[in-house]
Amino acid sequence: MGAPAQVAAARPASRRPAPARLTPNGLTLIETMVALAVMGFILIFALPMMSGGQGRSELRTAATAMSTALRAVRSRAVAKNREEIFLVDTDRARYRPPGGATASLPPSIRLTLFTTTQEQLSPGIGAIRFYADGSSTGGGMTLTRGDAHYDILVDWLTGRISMHGRHDDRRS
Numbered sequence: 001m002g003a004p005a006q007v008a009a010a011r012p013a014s015r016r017p018a019p020a021r022l023t024p025n026g027l028t029l030i031e032t033m034v035a036l037a038v039m040g041f042i043l044i045f046a047l048p049m050m051s052g053g054q055g056r057s058e059l060r061t062a063a064t065a066m067s068t069a070l071r072a073v074r075s076r077a078v079a080k081n082r083e084e085i086f087l088v089d090t091d092r093a094r095y096r097p098p099g100g101a102t103a104s105l106p107p108s109i110r111l112t113l114f115t116t117t118q119e120q121l122s123p124g125i126g127a128i129r130f131y132a133d134g135s136s137t138g139g140g141m142t143l144t145r146g147d148a149h150y151d152i153l154v155d156w157l158t159g160r161i162s163m164h165g166r167h168d169d170r171r172s
Contacts, residue, residue, distance in 0.1 A: 037105050
């Protein structure tokens with residue numbers, strides 16, 4: 001027998017690689033601009049609906065500042081072992097701790113004071129008195145803006161100051 005016959009393997013015809021497809025790797029400038037324009041229109045319509053949140057935030061900030069000032073007056077009365085008076089002017093929506101500067105509330109906030117008859121100094125002006133043992137004459141204030149309210153209460157026995165927010169959802 002002779003030499004083994006060599007069988008030539010059929011070679012496939014050489015193929016050229018297919019042209020690379022252009023695949024997007026991101027957004028085009030036009031797509032980005034359209035998306036930004038849509039978000040802008042959404043914000044234009046959404047912001048007026050959300051403006052009530054800013055007013056409530058302003059109200060809460062004012063109530064927190066007033067509560068902090070009341071706590072400081074109580075602490076001062078205990079530390080100095082003497083009476084201290086926190087003055088409130090409801091007509092001008094402002095208050096003054098002893099030895100401190102007068103603080104005014106934003107014009108959109110209405111202030112109401114609840115205190116004892118003895119502490120009503122004149123119409124629209126009253127006080128809450130703190131004693132050396134930490135107790136007080138008691139009372140409270142309500143800060144109102146629209147349908148949102150914050151009550152700041154001063155316990156007469158302990159002088160403890162508490163703040164409570166409330167919101168009326170009733171619509172006419």
